[in-house]
Amino acid sequence: MKLVKSLIATAATLALSGAALADITIGVILPLTGPASGLGIPVNNQIKLWPTSIGGEKVKVIVLDDGTDPTTGIKDAKRFVTEDKVDVIVGSVATPVAIPVAGIAAEAETVQIMLSPAELPPGKDMWTFRMPQSNTVMATAVVGHMKKQGVKTVGFLGYTDAYGESWLRDFTPIAEKNGIKIIAAERFARSDTSVTAQALKLVAANPDAMLIVASGSGAAMPHKAIVERDFKGKIYQTHAAASRDLMRVGGKDVEGAYVVSGPAVVAEQLPDSHPSKKIALSYVAQYEKAYGAGSRNQFAAHGYDAFLVLEKAVPVALKKAKPGTKEFRAALRDALEGMGRTVVAHGVLNWTKEDHWGYTPETGVMLKVVNGDWKVE
């Protein structure tokens, strides 16, 4: 009995002291296992490099694995809002997980900084702010480049998941407005042993260019399959493929590929006038110092940017309320909506009440694979 009493006493003291310290708690949901772990692991690496305080307040970061499984993601998010009482949820990188997490965040009136470009129904993204560029922003860059290259017809080869489908949906109207037609659309899965059949059908349609929508090293296999079928036109890849794994696995077959990307991965090659150059350079420096030269990637940069926007918004919110309260969470949301033009490693953000996407349309940078390295077009 005595033991129980003293335990209760200790617990009470702990709880009290916890409240008194009023740390800012960040709950992170990432796919550290499962098909999207190639995206989640780099972000987690970046989170390990996060500073330990914002505006003089200590930051407590809790990272949970969602296993690229929406159900686990929902469980994680529920734990964050009910048990840990987090001030902000970061994640997930996997679109199928990020969408249901947004629902929980909105219900609990907690800000979600989403690391995936997920579409939400109108009015459902009140509490959700997205770090990645929208597919529309990236598709605009791709279409602009295609138009300059005289491309009139496009073949589409994409993942049979939310990423592939949303690219097709966002790309089609922008392309059609610019006189580019999608004449064939085929799907594949990352774990497929062969995409020969899809490549055959696409090459038979004879488009001017191919658009491959896949991520990381998964983008190399369809690329090789299309090259093997003697396709002579241009091949485009999306920003999820903008990592060195594309060249590592694809080898000389991906030579000459056009890849759309955020500015962060090509920091050194950006013109000095580019607003993101300085921040992109510092992202690359700190990440590659910890994980080795050439380890930079699109997704870790989103993790870096997430902390940058919090560093800007949290002090504003701190003036209005204490962390751990409902008022603080609301103040944080207002601060993010009102923070104005914010330069991050991946471009220039400007979130408003109506727009939780925020990147300006010229954010997408076209890269070309030349001698196994990126070159800004």
Added chain:
Amino acid sequence: MDSTIFSILLLDGMTNGAVYALLGLATVLVFSVTRVIFIPQGEFVAYGALTLAIFQTGQVPGTVWLLLIMAVLAAVLDARLSWLHSGNAAKAAKAGLRTLLIPAVIALVSLWAAPQNFPLLVQAALTVAIVTSFGPLVYRLAYQSLADASSLVLLIVSVGVHFAMTGLGLLFFGAEGFRNPSFWDMRVSLGGLAIKGQAIIIFMVSLALIVLLWQFFSRTLYGKALQATAVNRLGARLMGISTIGAGQATFAMAALIGALSGLLIGPTTTVFYDSGFLIGLKGFVAAVMGGLQSYPLAAVGAIFVGLVEAFGSFWASAFKEVIVFTLVLPILLWRSMAGGHDEEH
């Protein structure tokens, strides 16, 4: 669809089908001897392809450490068992060492060989040795003490082993995929059809293994002894067949087939730590077509799955997986209607 496209699809489907056939055979083999539906069969494929990929980078694959750990665990279990039986310490130590010896030698050779950048074939041989030694160890650790349990219990254990192996794969190889160099960089053009050396190797190896297995089980005494354990464990033991030895030998063969399949597909596609599961599942579909007992039927089924997949991807790529796995339903129905009487239990 013209004849060129048709023949390319045919070749593509047959090539994948040949790999599925190998895995289907392994599934039939394991089931017919131990009654285990071996879901992690595909994991051996991924382990094989990725272990070779890590050797290619000049590093020590994590599978080598796993092999050591598992061998030590199995050795301790074997020593304990022998101690309980005989109460003789020397005998117990000997039993443990016997289990430990081969995996330990393979692991040490791998540790020494990894940084030396040996030719591809040497690394491939090492990879096969490593992955094959996983077979008996997996049997020892996960299945041996449950060998008399029902098929359902064994299936549940299989699911557990599958998750454990996939998770360890992520730990060892990382989330990104690898593509291995081709064993034979040859291309023959036959009209519009380009046949690659790797495809020829896949066909040859698959065919050779299928014939070997078939002959082994129908012609040799040991093969028949293995089948006898499947039909009646107790009876086999009374006839002097070691059921434990049979189980371990079967799992070694299954792991060997898995490792070879991994080496075969490694150069034709990007292999991820979790790629093995779907490949193994397609092998399983093929095995089901063979009623989990007929090798030639399983092989035919595998080629059929490969072809359906190739043509399915051509006509409706978004529904490819749906088409392949929906195939199982009518076949299961037909098998359970037609083959309900040859159950031995």
